[in-house]
Amino acid sequence: MVDRTTQDGDGIRTYPFPVDQSVCGVGMQVASMDPGRPWHRAAPVDRVHRIDFHVVMLFTGGPVTHMVDFAEYRMNAGDLLWIRPGQVHRFSRASEYHGIVLTMQPGFLPRATVEAAGLYRYELPPLLHPGPAQLDGLRSALAQLRREYEDTSTLPLSLHTSVLRHSLTAFLLRLAHLAASSAKAAQEQADTTFTRFRDEVEKGFATNHSVSAYADGLGYSRRTLVRAVRAATGETPKGFIDKRVILEAKRLLAHTELPIGRVGAAVGFADAANFSKFFHQHTDTTPAAFRAELR
Incomplete structure (x- = not known):
């Protein structure tokens, strides 16, 4: 099999949609997640990607x-x-996956x-808990989608693809209605201040x-910004910023060989000691220990 994976600037390997393994080469797949079936194929089980x-x-x-x-x-x-395109994720080696998986190629x-x-809408949480009626509909x-995907004999390919899209x-x-129906999702969608x-x-x-x-750049008072961010996320604006900085630092520590000082510089810390202190405050571990744990 040709290796079509790529590495982004942060060194994290990206796996492309395996269109060559789709039924009739269409831009989607539906399959069982049961153990023993190659539903995630070449993706590493225990590595972030x-x-x-x-x-x-x-x-x-x-x-x-x-x-x-x-x-x-x-x-x-x-x-x-x-899981949406570009998000970093990792399978659990300790868990058995049972169910159905749908994959879809952008475009x-x-x-x-x-x-x-x-x-x-990357601000929406990945995990969804449908109620009984919602789950039945999904x-x-x-x-129905799986039946159409696997039925390659009833229709010509062009019509088969059109039916799949519908x-x-x-x-x-x-699924989108479920994701947007929670109070938090509705607040985030409606709150222009937080969105900006x-x-x-x-x-x-x-x-x-x-x-x-x-706040100054957006033309809001600090108090207005605090209210909007807290209503949408339950966090302070400073907590929201710090969480994004920590996420990027973790990505760089896990998947690049950059020295810790340069990782800190990449997320806004000119001094490596200050970066290490900040990272430890938010993760209860040091940058070096975090990197070592994933290697």
């Missing part, structure tokens, strides 16, 4: 733990885990569907850790 496609796992057993962007999530039967669906389904939609859209719209702050932090966290600077 990225994917450039969507993965939705519907669990029929548990508990299962899975790491997404250095946060551990625990799933049981009836839960869903949605397989039209833009209007992508926007309607919120496929790139299971039915996914079962069936996939039906499932994703249900979040976007600015994403662009500037490597050099700007100042709440006042973000």
Whole structure:
């Protein structure tokens, strides 16, 4: 098999969508997650990596733990885990995965569907807990999608692909409704102040850790920003910024050979000692110990 993986600037390996292994070469797959089936194929079981496609796992057993962007999530039967392109994740060697997994290549669906389904709303949590009625609808939609995916004899390829897109859209719209129905998700969607702050932090966290600077740049008072961020996330603006800085530092420590001082510089710390102190305050471990634990 040709190795089509790539390494980003931070050294984390990215695995592409295996379109050559899809039925009829379409831009999606539906398969069982049961042990012994090669559903994650070349992706390393115990190493952190990225994917450039969507993965939705519907669990029929548990508990299962899975790491997404250095946060551990625990799933049981009836839960869903949605991993979006570019997110860092790692499989659990200690857990057995049971259920159905859907993978989808970006570009397989039209833009209007992508926007309607919120496929790139990275602020939403990966782990979803549908209620009984929601779960029944999702299971039915996914079962129909799987039947269409595996039926390659009824329709010509062009119509087969069109039907798959429609069936996939039906499932994703249900999934998107579930993701957006929580109070926190609704607050984040509606709160323009927080959304603007979040976007600015994403662009500037490597050099700007100042709440006042973000507030001034956005034209808000510090008090307004504190209220908006706390309502949307339960955190202070400073806590939100620090969490993003720590995530990037973990990525660099885990998947590059950069000296710790240069990792600190990459996330806004000119002094390596200050970076180490900051990292320890937020993780209860040192940068060196964190790196060693993953190697």
